[in-house]
Amino acid sequence: MKRELIVAIDGPSGAGKSTLSKLLASRLGYVNIDTGAMYRAVALAAHLRNIDITDDQALGRLCQTLNIEFERLADGERVLLNGEDVSQAIRTPEVSLLTSAVSARPAVRQSMLELQRQLGAQGGVVLEGRDIGTVVFPRAEVKFFLLASAAERGRRRFEELRAKGLSVELERTIAEVEARDEADSAREHAPLLQAEDAVAIDSTALSIEQVLETMLEVVCRRRSLANLPRGGCS
Numbered sequence: 001m002k003r004e005l006i007v008a009i010d011g012p013s014g015a016g017k018s019t020l021s022k023l024l025a026s027r028l029g030y031v032n033i034d035t036g037a038m039y040r041a042v043a044l045a046a047h048l049r050n051i052d053i054t055d056d057q058a059l060g061r062l063c064q065t066l067n068i069e070f071e072r073l074a075d076g077e078r079v080l081l082n083g084e085d086v087s088q089a090i091r092t093p094e095v096s097l098l099t100s101a102v103s104a105r106p107a108v109r110q111s112m113l114e115l116q117r118q119l120g121a122q123g124g125v126v127l128e129g130r131d132i133g134t135v136v137f138p139r140a141e142v143k144f145f146l147l148a149s150a151a152e153r154g155r156r157r158f159e160e161l162r163a164k165g166l167s168v169e170l171e172r173t174i175a176e177v178e179a180r181d182e183a184d185s186a187r188e189h190a191p192l193l194q195a196e197d198a199v200a201i202d203s204t205a206l207s208i209e210q211v212l213e214t215m216l217e218v219v220c221r222r223r224s225l226a227n228l229p230r231g232g233c234s
Helices: 017-028 035-048 056-065 093-103 106-120 132-136 150-163 170-186 208-225
Strands: 006-010 031-034 068-073 076-081 125-129 142-147 199-202
Touching (some): 006 017, 006 132, 017 031, 017 125, 017 208, 035 056, 035 076, 035 093, 035 125, 093 170, 142 208, 199 208
Parallel strands (some): 006 125
């Protein structure tokens, strides 16, 4: 039996990667692996334990103590850190900014890289992050790079946080998105880059459903070329 595909989704913060990876995985019957949530969980743990994020040895030891799991529910997914639901705690603005710095540390990237490759090795997975198609699975059969303007990504993030009851300002949220972009692109280890063979999709003026349908067309075309069952493809 042929191995199912590995689908890699990369792009900057707020481009819709998490939402679309969940929807795409659901439509295909694949497993969704939110790699960004993994780094967020490490950042949260480092923050709670007052660990210096420039101390690679301390971060390496921390990663060895963490059990990061994804639990699929009828109404969505939960991220568990050592058995505790941290789905909301890892999405605060404070953790978002800290995540970029933590995810740039070699010790953290190596630990998460090994775990991501283990989880996705058998195929039938959708992984989203910032270096999936360039570092984690450079030979992934399907690669996407999602884009959107900083203003639009900031607006989406602003609405998301307000819906959760958090007090936020639109201009500050957009500024935080721009700061995250600069940090992700300038970092020394695994900076945000678009893989040469990735399909770029600018979602600034597109709905989630429009982007999803475009992605499905690409994946289904690749499944057909690989002579795989049409599961999820009309």
